[in-house]
Amino acid sequence: MNIENLYIEVTRNCTIECEHCLRGNKERKNIDYESLDRIFKDIKEIDTLLLSGGEPLINKKALEDIILLIKKYNVKINRIGIITNGTICSNIIIKLLNELKKETSKLEMVVTSDIFHREEIRKYNLENKVKRNYLLFNKLFGAKLDLTLDNTSYTLNKKGRAKYLNIDKINEMTKNRFTKFKFVPVPKDNRLEIINDNVEGHICVDVNGNIVDYGLSFIEEDLFSTYSYNDKDKSFSDSIKEYVTDYRERNSIVKNIYQK
Numbered sequence: 001m002n003i004e005n006l007y008i009e010v011t012r013n014c015t016i017e018c019e020h021c022l023r024g025n026k027e028r029k030n031i032d033y034e035s036l037d038r039i040f041k042d043i044k045e046i047d048t049l050l051l052s053g054g055e056p057l058i059n060k061k062a063l064e065d066i067i068l069l070i071k072k073y074n075v076k077i078n079r080i081g082i083i084t085n086g087t088i089c090s091n092i093i094i095k096l097l098n099e100l101k102k103e104t105s106k107l108e109m110v111v112t113s114d115i116f117h118r119e120e121i122r123k124y125n126l127e128n129k130v131k132r133n134y135l136l137f138n139k140l141f142g143a144k145l146d147l148t149l150d151n152t153s154y155t156l157n158k159k160g161r162a163k164y165l166n167i168d169k170i171n172e173m174t175k176n177r178f179t180k181f182k183f184v185p186v187p188k189d190n191r192l193e194i195i196n197d198n199v200e201g202h203i204c205v206d207v208n209g210n211i212v213d214y215g216l217s218f219i220e221e222d223l224f225s226t227y228s229y230n231d232k233d234k235s236f237s238d239s240i241k242e243y244v245t246d247y248r249e250r251n252s253i254v255k256n257i258y259q260k
């Protein structure tokens with residue numbers, strides 16, 4: 001099976017605790033080798049593999065495992081994306097990123113720098129550190145700053161600590177502090193289908209190895225992320241097939257909520 005976009009939550013641990021975090025309180029939870037092995041042994045090609053968290057660079061073991069599994073199963077990956085908050089960097093991390101880079105045509109790093117992350121990083125007094133790390137990531141891997149914020153998260157799907165933010169507060173923070181902030185449009189296309197063994201759309205795997213809904217958070221108590229699929233007796237591709245069938249049934253409900 002081939003997958004267009006595969007997102008993996010490699011950890012739910014983080015170096016900071018943003019007020020707007022959609023993942024809830026940080027947890028010392030990392031994805032395990034078995035879950036990663038189950039994914040990679042069943043996939044031939046991934047167009048974009050996105051590693052996220054929590055703070056994905058905390059989980060060096062997962063980076064090592066992923067590099068090993070890509071090689072072991074000879075998985076073709078056109079693009080690997082990493083979303084980091086920029087607070088950590090070390091020689092080991094640089095080494096792992098260099099190794100990861102060899103396993104794909106394109107490694108893309110994004111250092112989140114929207115209004116809320118900046119606010120939080122200032123609180124933790126990590127501004128200089130993040131700046132230094134960003135400059136290094138930029139030099140070595142062409143990392144970019146992400147100044148955008150997806151408004152779907154904040155107007156429709158407030159979860160985790162983010163549920164305590166209201167739109168007035170968001171507007172106030174936007175107005176007073178940063179001018180480069182912009183909302184990105186609500187994604188209307190929740191396409192997810194399988195055509196000739198190609199999964200078109202996004203498949204997300206959370207830190208527990210469950211297949212979960214894209215863009216709707218990984219928090220279990222939330223209405224739209226209660227759906228998770230992880231039958232260890234089934235291959236990853238068979239699990240995806242079941243997930244996609246179910247997703248398509250629920251898709252019209254999700255679309256209605258997005259479009260309200």
Ligand code: SF4
Nearest residue numbers: 014017018021054085
């Ligand atoms: S928003 Fe990102 S950087 Fe902030 S606490 Fe959550 S996972 Fe960590």
